[in-house]
Amino acid sequence: MQASDAKTIERTQSADAGADVGPEARDTAARICALMRHVFLYDRGNQLRVVEESGLSSTQCKALLELGGLGNCPSTWQVTDLAELFGSSLPAMSRAVDGLVKKGLATRVEDPTDRRVRLVRITADGRELVETLTTVKRNGLEAFAATLTATQRRKLDAAVEALMDREDIAKTYEHLKEA
Numbered sequence: 001m002q003a004s005d006a007k008t009i010e011r012t013q014s015a016d017a018g019a020d021v022g023p024e025a026r027d028t029a030a031r032i033c034a035l036m037r038h039v040f041l042y043d044r045g046n047q048l049r050v051v052e053e054s055g056l057s058s059t060q061c062k063a064l065l066e067l068g069g070l071g072n073c074p075s076t077w078q079v080t081d082l083a084e085l086f087g088s089s090l091p092a093m094s095r096a097v098d099g100l101v102k103k104g105l106a107t108r109v110e111d112p113t114d115r116r117v118r119l120v121r122i123t124a125d126g127r128e129l130v131e132t133l134t135t136v137k138r139n140g141l142e143a144f145a146a147t148l149t150a151t152q153r154r155k156l157d158a159a160v161e162a163l164m165d166r167e168d169i170a171k172t173y174e175h176l177k178e179a
Helices: 003-020 023-042 046-054 058-068 079-086 090-102 124-146 150-161 167-178
Strands: 106-111 114-122
Touching (some): 023 124, 046 124, 058 090, 058 106, 058 124, 079 090, 079 114, 090 106, 090 114
Antiparallel strands (some): 106 114
């Protein structure tokens, strides 16, 4: 993606979001964004380094992370479903999956209910890369958490705990806690 593409996306999303978001939600989003930006770069970009070294495009990385799932995702995906999930065109997602297959990170398999349909499944090498990305991110977050005072950590824990009633967040937490 070029910088001009990013600016177009940013303007479109800003215009769409501005109409539905009140000042309180906007302020909350700004605080979360500041924290996420800080945490994302806290480990000096180690997660980005791992992605760069893998040679994956951003679309391939998103698809691989979804294929890797967290225990609550399907074991196989149709390319059309991945494209829809990420708002990508079908040809772009198909090219991304082809690249994952060529790198040995994913494989195409026959749908047992419809032999005309090809599904995508992560390989052992793909799982290993997902695990590496998750470990690098967790290590960075642990290093950041270690810099917090006990009071800051308790406040952050309380804020995050308040979100654990969301099924999507709770399932991911349970999976990561077991890892």
